[in-house]
Amino acid sequence: MLFALYAVVTVLAAIVLAYGAYLDLAGHPSIAEEADRLSVPRSWMAPLGVCLGAGSLGLLAGFAVPVLGTAAGVGLVLFFVGAVGAHLRVGDRQLGGALGALAMSAAALALGVAVHRVA
Template sequence: MFAAYVTVTIVAAVFTGSAAVTYLARHPYPKAQLDIKRLPRSWGPKLGMLLAAGSLGLLSGFAVPLLGALAAAGLVLYFIGAIGAHLRVGSRQLLGPAVFLAVSLAALVLNLGYHDPW
């Protein structure tokens, strides 16, 4: 269980961290995604900061399990919102946010399962 928890958490942190970098570096891809979803480009750095905070929170969860669980839960909500934004404009490009959602959800489940808060 521990190996799965560590592996999935690190994968989720790398995924979300790399997405955060693309937003914060003002890469053309996130700009295009914001345009497709009819969201203001000014949201790009804010969304990047949320992703960065989630990534760092996942890694901090190794020292403070509650923080990792809260970060994973926040990322799950973030990616549910991302899927909603795609659906709102009729986009069928759901694979990317679905993968991010699945990895974030797996990190949350494994964190809660390994640390057993009940």
């Protein structure tokens, strides 16, 4: 039962994060507007998209190599803590996306550690 929950949460998180990576790498207008609102240079969007894509792939790789999934989960949690901080830094209260992604990343990490007992 725990493995099934881990699998569902991890795959959903990977899909959502891969879509976010695509938006960043494609320079989608909504991402550009958010970068402007948060005073984040638009030139950072591609590198941040690569980080999201790598995290998404890392979560999936964690099914075969648990330590990769753990490393990806830790990296994604730190990524989204930084994203929440970027919102708070400029007084932006539109935190739903960043907090949701943080929660999904943390859930995938916690479930992966619980299933694989990797620390």
